[in-house]
Amino acid sequence: MKNLDSVFAAYLIGWGIFFVYYLTVARRSTALRNEIERLKNSLNRSK
Amino acid sequence: MSVLSNTTALLGKELRTEFRSRELLTTTVVFILIVMVLFSFTFDPTVGESRRFGPGLLWLAFLFASSLMLQPCFLRELNNDTLSALRLSVSDPFAIFLAKLAANTLFLLLTELLLLPIFAILYNIPVLAVFGQLVLVFFLGSLGVATAGTALSAISAQARMRELMLPLLLLPLLTPVLVASTEVTAGLLDRQPFVQWKGVGFLAVFDVVFLTALWIFGEYLLEE
């Protein structure tokens, strides 16, 4: 089954790309959510 | 038709501006010449090989040159702050685009026709017999390049790194023009020359599609 590694590689890399993208979006979202929190707190303090 | 009269007036201005200094034409011609010389080092320039690679290299040179030549198109207006004056002077912003793309097509065609005999001599490919047909494919190809290029020049002029951005936006978009023009030119420069009417038709379709798109969306390209 010499082609098995090719098939595995394809599916692994394919899913890997999706997973990495999903993680980057999630990471950016969390960072942004915290940033908004921080900004809102500064805004409330200055009011 | 006021669009036509506006266009002719603006076209006159574009031509007068360029022919006063001729800097755009001269630099473009020299650039294509340099590229032609460089190409000779990339393959064995026998007559047979030149017939195979020549058309593609010729059009590649035209495309690279156009992505540089189209830079000042709207950049000049932005730098001199003349864009708002231009917009006020016409009733339909499409006239501005029509004038600029007509001028650009003309400039491109001029440089291509100037370099055609040099190309024929350097690579030993006879072009006299098919000169008329070559003018046709040069015209249709240049029209496509100028249409897309003028539109994209308006976009890239408003971005950072605009010198690099225009080729980046323009060259992938012009793939169909490169393919079709090369094919038709190759047919004309063949040992038994023939006209690829399918390619000619394809170039015409490309031109119509992008002219229509420019007509519909042009005014938004020039928004303040």
Add this chain to the structure above:
Amino acid sequence: MWSRLIGGSAVLALVGGAAYASFYVAPEERTMGLVQRIFYLHAACGLTMFTAFFICFCSNIAYVFWRSAKSDALAVSAAEVGLVFSTVNLVTGPIWAHPAWGIWWTWDARLTSAFVLWLLYIAYLLLRTLIEEPERRALLSALFGIFAFLDVPLVYGSIRWWRTQHPQPVLMGGPGSGLEPTMLKIFFFSIFAMHALMVLLLIDRYGLEKMRGEAEIVRRELEAA
């Protein structure tokens, strides 16, 4: 929160199911053998990529005429997600091609157009990073997006016409050509699963873009205060 978890699990189940079906339910292809199974992932990604780019195109048109920030957010999200599917499509292609036909790449119509499409949308995203003012960025990138999408059939048509002039090795028939009924069913299932994944990624990315807009508003309020 719960809807996200359920949605995410559903997508995971679909994608996993499609993969399982590709491996264990689909019959083995006669000539290529095991490696042909990559086709289910590769081709499904290719089609999903088109859907994403079409969504981007529609959002671009919507922005030019109605100028809503939501259209812009959807446009950039669809472009990015489409680019991800495009990347997977371009990467899995050679991995399938090399064991199947001995070559990594061929400049046939489908692959070449896919590559040009990838380049066009990379340019789209790059353009966006180079324009600072949000409304200007939205408008100019929308206009480029429209031109780029109009170009797609022209790119495919020109390369297809050109490539048929010169004899090329016939590598793969269309996805539907000569596909056995079970294969066809699994293929459609894969397409459905990939589209579900696309929707999930779109929703997440769109949420991120909306948050960016929100952050900008709060930042401006802070500066004004």
